[in-house]
Amino acid sequence: MATIVENPSLTGGSPGAEPVVDNYLTFTRGWKSWAFTLDHKRIGVMYLCATLGAFFVGGVMALLLRSELFFPGKQFLSPDMYNHMFTLHGAVMTFLFIIPGIPAAQGNFVLPIMLGAKDVAFPRMNLGSFYLWVFGAIYLVAAIIFGGLDTGWTFYTPYSTTTNTSVILATTGVFILGFSSIFTGLNFIVTIHTMRPPGMTWFRMPLFLWATYATAIIQVLATPVLGITLLLLIAERAVGIGIFQPELGGDPVLFQHFFWFYSHPAVYIMILPAMGVISELISTFSRKHIFGYRFVAYSSIAIALLGFLVWGHHMFTSGQSAVSATMFSFLTFSVSIPSAIKVFNWLATMYKGSISFATPMVYALSFIFLFSIGGLTGLFLGALSVDIHLHDTYFVVAHFHYVMMGGTLIAFLGGLTYWWPKMTGRMYDEFSSQMAAIGVFIGFNLTFFPQFVMGARGMPRRYADYLPEYEFYHQLSTIGAFVLGVALVAAVGILVRSLWTGPKAPANPWGSATLEWQCSSPPPHDNFATTPEVGDPYAVESVKWSDSERGYVKNPSYVPSKDH
Amino acid sequence: MWLSKFAVSFVPAQLTSSYWLPEPNSTFAPEVDGLFMFIFWLSVFFFVLIVGLGTYFALKYRRVGTTEVVAPSASHNTALEATWSLIPTALIFVIFGWGFVGVVDMRTPPENAYEVQVNAKKWAWNFTYPGGLPDSDLHLPVDQPTILTMTSDDVIHSLFIPAFRAKMDVVPGRYNKLWFHPTKTGENVLFCTEYCGREHSGMNRKVFVYEAGGVEKKLAEIQETIDKMDPAELGKITFEKSGCIQCHSIDGSKKVGPSFLGLFGTTHDITTGEKITVDENYIRESILEPMAKIAAGYNPQMPSYKGQLREKQIEGLIAYIKSLKNSSSK
Numbered sequence: 001m002a003t004i005v006e007n008p009s010l011t012g013g014s015p016g017a018e019p020v021v022d023n024y025l026t027f028t029r030g031w032k033s034w035a036f037t038l039d040h041k042r043i044g045v046m047y048l049c050a051t052l053g054a055f056f057v058g059g060v061m062a063l064l065l066r067s068e069l070f071f072p073g074k075q076f077l078s079p080d081m082y083n084h085m086f087t088l089h090g091a092v093m094t095f096l097f098i099i100p101g102i103p104a105a106q107g108n109f110v111l112p113i114m115l116g117a118k119d120v121a122f123p124r125m126n127l128g129s130f131y132l133w134v135f136g137a138i139y140l141v142a143a144i145i146f147g148g149l150d151t152g153w154t155f156y157t158p159y160s161t162t163t164n165t166s167v168i169l170a171t172t173g174v175f176i177l178g179f180s181s182i183f184t185g186l187n188f189i190v191t192i193h194t195m196r197p198p199g200m201t202w203f204r205m206p207l208f209l210w211a212t213y214a215t216a217i218i219q220v221l222a223t224p225v226l227g228i229t230l231l232l233l234i235a236e237r238a239v240g241i242g243i244f245q246p247e248l249g250g251d252p253v254l255f256q257h258f259f260w261f262y263s264h265p266a267v268y269i270m271i272l273p274a275m276g277v278i279s280e281l282i283s284t285f286s287r288k289h290i291f292g293y294r295f296v297a298y299s300s301i302a303i304a305l306l307g308f309l310v311w312g313h314h315m316f317t318s319g320q321s322a323v324s325a326t327m328f329s330f331l332t333f334s335v336s337i338p339s340a341i342k343v344f345n346w347l348a349t350m351y352k353g354s355i356s357f358a359t360p361m362v363y364a365l366s367f368i369f370l371f372s373i374g375g376l377t378g379l380f381l382g383a384l385s386v387d388i389h390l391h392d393t394y395f396v397v398a399h400f401h402y403v404m405m406g407g408t409l410i411a412f413l414g415g416l417t418y419w420w421p422k423m424t425g426r427m428y429d430e431f432s433s434q435m436a437a438i439g440v441f442i443g444f445n446l447t448f449f450p451q452f453v454m455g456a457r458g459m460p461r462r463y464a465d466y467l468p469e470y471e472f473y474h475q476l477s478t479i480g481a482f483v484l485g486v487a488l489v490a491a492v493g494i495l496v497r498s499l500w501t502g503p504k505a506p507a508n509p510w511g512s513a514t515l516e517w518q519c520s521s522p523p524p525h526d527n528f529a530t531t532p533e534v535g536d537p538y539a540v541e542s543v544k545w546s547d548s549e550r551g552y553v554k555n556p557s558y559v560p561s562k563d564h
Numbered sequence: 565m566w567l568s569k570f571a572v573s574f575v576p577a578q579l580t581s582s583y584w585l586p587e588p589n590s591t592f593a594p595e596v597d598g599l600f601m602f603i604f605w606l607s608v609f610f611f612v613l614i615v616g617l618g619t620y621f622a623l624k625y626r627r628v629g630t631t632e633v634v635a636p637s638a639s640h641n642t643a644l645e646a647t648w649s650l651i652p653t654a655l656i657f658v659i660f661g662w663g664f665v666g667v668v669d670m671r672t673p674p675e676n677a678y679e680v681q682v683n684a685k686k687w688a689w690n691f692t693y694p695g696g697l698p699d700s701d702l703h704l705p706v707d708q709p710t711i712l713t714m715t716s717d718d719v720i721h722s723l724f725i726p727a728f729r730a731k732m733d734v735v736p737g738r739y740n741k742l743w744f745h746p747t748k749t750g751e752n753v754l755f756c757t758e759y760c761g762r763e764h765s766g767m768n769r770k771v772f773v774y775e776a777g778g779v780e781k782k783l784a785e786i787q788e789t790i791d792k793m794d795p796a797e798l799g800k801i802t803f804e805k806s807g808c809i810q811c812h813s814i815d816g817s818k819k820v821g822p823s824f825l826g827l828f829g830t831t832h833d834i835t836t837g838e839k840i841t842v843d844e845n846y847i848r849e850s851i852l853e854p855m856a857k858i859a860a861g862y863n864p865q866m867p868s869y870k871g872q873l874r875e876k877q878i879e880g881l882i883a884y885i886k887s888l889k890n891s892s893s894k
Contacts, residue, residue: 079762152759158736159719159760164863246737252720253735286625289639295649317722318733319740322671326664333656337649343614344648350621352637357626365618372614376607383603383659385596385666389585389729392722392757456584456600458726460757463765467753538639 022524023425038123041523043130044109045423048416050133051105052492054096059485061089066447066481069474072466082464083150084165088140090153091170095177096137098408099266102273103219104129104184106415107212109423111188113516113523114206116197116532121190129183132176139173142166152462154263157244157255161236168237171230178223178230181269185219188212199534203297206514206537207290210297211276214304218265218272222308226262229255253318260311268307270404272300274411275342278364281414282346284512285361286353289538292345299338306335316384317391325384332382339375343368358510359430362437363414370406370444374399377452392462395455398448406444413440413491420495421505425522428498436494439487446480506551513539517552535560589752589773590728591745595666597729603659670730673711673743678704678779682714684721684734684756685867687763688807693783698872700805702754702771703779704746711743717867722758725771733758746773762820763810790876799884802877811866814888821866822859826890833860847882
């Protein structure tokens with residue numbers, strides 16, 4: 001990269017005050033040094049800004065939808081506009097935010113450092129993945145401009161093959177985004193297999209790595225199926241190949257099978273990294289070794305594998321045979337066990353710990369609360385006869401928001417506030433950040449809990465208008481959405497403000513034993529001068545608080561035990 | 565008896581099935597509601613356990629200052645971990661089995677059921693009764709199973725009657741069957757629950773359940789009304805109930821299809837470049853073979869109503885469209 005002005009002697013910090021430290025943010029300067037960077041940390045930061053931008057757009061759409069639903073009847077969105085809006089809310093949130101959110105933004109930043117490595121295995125592919133994301137996003141935006149999209153993010157046929165909105169543009173965008181996801185997954189698999197430092201056996205890996213590894217397997221195996229499905233959809237629309245279109249001898253339900261064969265595992269692409277983050281947070285902020293390491297690690301793999309076998313539970317009312325519905329219901333329940341195991345292990349980790357309520361832990365506790373509701377309401381939907389009643393109602397909407405938003409988004413915020421000092425070198429204001437986290441929690445529950453009630457009472461989803469009997473629940477939900485929106489803006493605003501006003505972050509502010517906390521904050525360009533020593537990632541007693549550093553430092557009296 | 569009522573009055577309404585679920589008006593309802601409430605209580609138990617333990621640990625072991633005294637404790641315990649894996653496993657077997665038994669029942673229609681043919685299209689329902697009479701509402705006998713044989717003319721729809729706990733997708737190119745056994749006379753709501761476009765949320769109709777003989781009486785009444793009614797008035801009702809209203813306005817505004825206001829007698833371009841005059845024959849052809857001549861500037865989207873409207877209703881629609889004169893032009 002001749003275009004980059006290499007200047008390794010450049011320093012961070014304010015001039016003259018501090019000793020010169022190498023820092024990835026100031027290592028090279030100029031926009032090209034970012035646009036063409038191969039540094040996983042910078043790519044991670046770019047992904048972070050991009051996905052947060054997408055989240056903001058998706059969130060504004062959600063608020064418009066909720067405002068429209070405050071009263072029955074039409075307020076300010078025509079039914080067509082409403083349909084476009086909920087479709088794009090779903091597509092933007094799913095493909096542009098939740099899927100890349102934790103793995104591509106936080107995973108990219110943290111994963112190589114956790115491995116004590118300089119970078120991922122294929123840095124160019126990593127940058128390529130980011131630009132594919134950008135191109136995919138441009139296609140989705142183009143779809144909005146050229147005719148919009150009203151199919152729902154699920155693109156069900158034959159609606160999607162007959163509507164006159166920009167289905168081809170949007171599916172091309174999603175197709176490209178799929179490759180972005182595959183590139184990230186492939187990179188992570190190879191990096192974890194080949195670049196672990198000496199001494200880091202599989203069972204000495206931080207659980208966040210186990211989770212991203214399991215996620216990467218799904219990304220690489222399932223996403224191509226989505227790609228093929230979307231190509232078939234495009235071919236059906238463009239030339240009428242007759243695979244989904246009933247007049248041409250096709251089967252519209254076949255599309256649902258193909259689509260959910262990717263999109264159900266994709267749910268685990270979203271939640272597994274979140275679980276990985278929570279495992280790190282609970283252990284660190286309880287100052288305790290994670291409880292039942294092996295069970296937690298195996299449960300990630302179990303979820304990834306079983307997740308491939310449950311897609312049919314989205315189709316219990318589609319007319320699929322009773323036998324296959326039964327199999328899918330049974331397999332669906334089997335996935336709930338590894339998730340339950342994780343929750344119990346997190347609780348046991350807290351037992352007899354020294355629990356801090358720093359912001360990341362507030363998010364972690366809020367995750368346990370919300371994910372429990374999300375998981376338990378999944379039992380209603382997995383049970384065949386009850387699902388027949390609840391399918392395609394607001395109960396489902398509430399359930400997946402509790403899992404995707406209450407789970408993944410909350411863990412994303414937990415991870416963001418946890419790694420923020422490492423990424424930026426700044427500490428944010430603790431108290432206001434905790435308050436924002438509590439605001440998110442309250443707003444979230446007010447938004448989505450009423451949706452369980454109206455859903456169970458029969459309110460169907462994707463309705464631009466509704467019967468007056470559901471008005472009360474819609475109003476609670478809309479008020480909650482605004483509380484949630486304000487709290488989220490505050491949560492991110494507090495972090496951004498710290499870039500200017502925050503005190504400098506120590507290398508290890510929280511007392512974690514994983515490798516990323518051994519290098520300075522922000523890390524140097526090469527992360528580590530020499531490959532660091534690898535110990536038990538959860539031996540939190542290996543570091544102790546130092547008043548002079550305002551952070552944790554190596555505990556000289558620590559002797560590694562052989563128990564773990 | 566009064567004692568149990570007294571005890572029940574202390575249970576908050578939010579913890580009962582009548583709070584969570586709609587009225588139970590079919591034989592499926594007690595089955596589904598029983599399992600729903602079983603899972604509900606199981607969830608409440610686990611939720612209280614998880615959040616209770618979490619809160620208790622968080623408060624009891626909270627850190628004070630930067631001092632930390634962490635008592636050594638085990639980092640794994642195989643017996644404990646096996647316990648919290650196996651107990652949930654056993655419980656999900658129960659839920660699975662219960663849900664399975666319920667759905668076997670839902671998927672096994674009885675022999676002597678009352679049969680109704682269902683056609684869904686954007687954005688209307690059409691129910692055809694034994695004897696061939698179509699109507700846009702569902703009329704059913706109480707205490708007798710009904711079986712619906714359903715298909716769609718365009719995209720996928722889904723028929724959902726919350727009070728019956730019954731739902732099944734209505735898919736083009738195949739016949740899906742849905743049966744249920746209403747247990748109470750009265751009125752229930754029917755929704756479309758598979759997203760189908762602009763008027764998806766307007767695709768709800770009524771389900772009327774009658775005493776024995778009531779359906780026949782109602783259908784005869786409908787027939788008689790059709791026979792006696794002034795054609796334009798019948799046309800207006802057909803226009804509103806059979807789905808025309810979703811795509812055609814009567815105030816001159818353009819929707820999916822042309823407005824009917826002042827349409828009759830005018831001359832239009834069609835997509836082939838020819839000109840047609842809107843007369844009785846063109847309207848009739850457009851209802852039965854909508855793809856034959858498409859008005860220029862509109863998409864070929866209209867489904868055929870062949871076999872779903874009676875001759876009287878088609879005549880009614882023609883009379884109704886004729887009656888919609890443009891007041892400003894005359």
